[in-house]
Amino acid sequence: MKAGQWDAQNKKVVINDIPIPELGKDQLLVKIKSASLCHSDLMSLARGHGDTVTMGHEGAGVIEKIHSSAEGKGFKVGDAIGFNYFINVCYECDGCQIHNSRCENTNLPMCQGFHTNGFFQEYVLVDYHTAVVLPPEIDVRRASPLFCAGITAFNAIDSCELHPGQWIAIVGCGGLGQYAVQYAKAMQYNVIGVDISDDSLDSAKEYGADAVFNSKTQADTYVDEIRKLSGKGVHAAAVFSGANAAFDGAIPLLRTNGLLMVVGIALEPLQINTLDLITGRYRIKADSTGVPRRMSKAVAFTAKNNIQLNVDFRKIEDLPAMVDDMKNGKARQRQVVTFD
Numbered sequence: 657m658k659a660g661q662w663d664a665q666n667k668k669v670v671i672n673d674i675p676i677p678e679l680g681k682d683q684l685l686v687k688i689k690s691a692s693l694c695h696s697d698l699m700s701l702a703r704g705h706g707d708t709v710t711m712g713h714e715g716a717g718v719i720e721k722i723h724s725s726a727e728g729k730g731f732k733v734g735d736a737i738g739f740n741y742f743i744n745v746c747y748e749c750d751g752c753q754i755h756n757s758r759c760e761n762t763n764l765p766m767c768q769g770f771h772t773n774g775f776f777q778e779y780v781l782v783d784y785h786t787a788v789v790l791p792p793e794i795d796v797r798r799a800s801p802l803f804c805a806g807i808t809a810f811n812a813i814d815s816c817e818l819h820p821g822q823w824i825a826i827v828g829c830g831g832l833g834q835y836a837v838q839y840a841k842a843m844q845y846n847v848i849g850v851d852i853s854d855d856s857l858d859s860a861k862e863y864g865a866d867a868v869f870n871s872k873t874q875a876d877t878y879v880d881e882i883r884k885l886s887g888k889g890v891h892a893a894a895v896f897s898g899a900n901a902a903f904d905g906a907i908p909l910l911r912t913n914g915l916l917m918v919v920g921i922a923l924e925p926l927q928i929n930t931l932d933l934i935t936g937r938y939r940i941k942a943d944s945t946g947v948p949r950r951m952s953k954a955v956a957f958t959a960k961n962n963i964q965l966n967v968d969f970r971k972i973e974d975l976p977a978m979v980d981d982m983k984n985g986k987a988r989q990r991q992v993v994t995f996d
């Protein structure tokens with residue numbers, strides 16, 4: 657079968673022929689129906705040592721085979737499933753209830769697509785603990801971005817615990833932000849998109865944002881405008897960008913005791929004034945893709961509200977070009993590889 661891999665020695669994306677993998681304990685063999693490129697895949701491209709591994713941590717597909725140890729766990733051959741990408745963890749300990757990178761029973765948690773083969777290949781091995789059956793409303797061929805960007809965005813917006821009619825700013829309107837706008841609208845919040853790219857802001861509008869602001873070209877006015885529009889400032893600002901400036905810029909948008917929801921991975925430590933926290937100027941929470949057992953809530957909400965991203969369908973042979981487009985900021989929509 658074909659696999660889109662990162663050749664660390666030669667530092668390039670290559671398409672290799674590799675064998676279909678053999679089922680092991682707790683595993684499902686899945687035929688990939690969609691696998692999508694995510695910004696965090698670019699992090700693995702910095703790696704110039706180690707094995708050649710198949711890229712991709714966003715996948716969805718159909719079960720072909722089930723290992724005997726994974727029988728009776730709620731899956732059957734032919735089921736369309738989506739899945740998370742943390743393996744070599746126990747899924748049971750206290751750490752695994754918070755985040756699988758905190759597993760107390762392994763010293764080597766691994767992410768498929770980074771440390772070991774990921775999902776840009778025709779057949780993949782999936783640990784049943786990480787998988788969830790897709791409801792019929794969700795099209796498996798478009799579902800892969802849901803299992804990183806979508807779940808993360810849902811968790812973050814859900815954890816803001818707002819009420820219908822309250823205001824939320826989505827700071828960073830790329831793939832995650834585009835999901836976040838849809839989830840926030842489906843939860844009946846008033847949604848303001850903030851980004852430095854007009855293309856991303858146009859997408860945010862298409863997905864339902866009530867207002868959008870360019871924090872670069874409208875730098876002198878957007879904070880005042882957002883504070884005026886939302887009454888006294890937004891009730892929550894969810895930052896999906898990893899730029900420190902995005903976090904710094906989100907705080908002034910918040911009303912008293914508003915919530916800064918941290919999702920983006922900032923390159924530098926944030927400047928936090930503890931007096932602001934003590935006196936309730938604002939609060940801070942953070943969220944992520946979370947643990948597999950949280951996925952069902954996100955998947956059910958997604959199906960009920962028909963939430964999805966516009967995607968471009970590509971072939972596995974296109975992976976090197978997809979990576980180049982993403983690096984150069986030319987990929988406006990999620991790029992999804994199919995194998996049919």
Ligand SMILES: [Zn+2]
Pocket residue numbers: 694695696697713714804805
């Ligand atoms: Zn991702």
Ligand SMILES: [Zn+2]
Pocket residue numbers: 745746747748749750751752758759760761762
């Ligand atoms: Zn564990």
